[in-house]
Amino acid sequence: IAGITQAPTSQILAAGRRMTLRCTQDMRHNAMYWYRQDLGLGLRLIHYSNTAGTTGKGEVPDGYSVSRANTDDFPLTLASAVPSQTSVYFCASSDSVNEQFFGPGTRLTVL
Amino acid sequence: AQSVAQPEDQVNVAEGNPLTVKCTYSVSGNPYLFWYVQYPNRGLQFLLKYITGDNLVKGSYGFEAEFNKSQTSFHLKKPSALVSDSALYFCAVATYKYIFGTGTRLKVLA
Numbered sequence: 001i002a003g004i005t006q007a008p009t010s011q012i013l014a015a016g017r018r019m020t021l022r023c024t025q026d027m028r029h030n031a032m033y034w035y036r037q038d039l040g041l042g043l044r045l046i047h048y049s050n051t052a053g054t055t056g057k058g059e060v061p062d063g064y065s066v067s068r069a070n071t072d073d074f075p076l077t078l079a080s081a082v083p084s085q086t087s088v089y090f091c092a093s094s095d096s097v098n099e100q101f102f103g104p105g106t107r108l109t110v111l
Numbered sequence: 112a113q114s115v116a117q118p119e120d121q122v123n124v125a126e127g128n129p130l131t132v133k134c135t136y137s138v139s140g141n142p143y144l145f146w147y148v149q150y151p152n153r154g155l156q157f158l159l160k161y162i163t164g165d166n167l168v169k170g171s172y173g174f175e176a177e178f179n180k181s182q183t184s185f186h187l188k189k190p191s192a193l194v195s196d197s198a199l200y201f202c203a204v205a206t207y208k209y210i211f212g213t214g215t216r217l218k219v220l221a
Contacts, residue, residue, distance in 0.1 A: 033209070097206075102154030
């Protein structure tokens, strides 16, 4: 692994289903982030984690949960997907308040 | 409240001409300022940052940005645009948290 990876690349999901988006980094960064990107709205922060074992809510946390059991992994879970969660999801990591490194994104469609 | 604004949704420039993508911010304290670029179907890539020191910051791919404290701006510039510079550009400001602008689409015309 080099950098930050996300899986799956894309997914079509029925409304009401549970889904976990995976994110892994190998840079030993303390901080990790989940964003969603929607046309005309830029990037909006969903959840973040400043260090392993801690998480915090971002701008649009409702309907999403995260965990940070170790430094490398930061999965994002949609407990019961709704069509408004159709978006492109980006995971990122950084070393404190510094430049962020982004994954390639997951394109999620909820029908 | 902390905020960042990119007043132009799209900027068009002819290849070879200089380009400017605007960013203004509002924060208390001394911010860290960043520019990122996003190519189609890709994640954001870091271009450059200002933390302290010289107001003119040089970054990747020939881009530079000028920090202007009095105007609270951090405009992205390049002396001679390339068609391959066409992409979505995001400004970001960070103090205790990170905030991204809504992005500016740059179109360089051949």
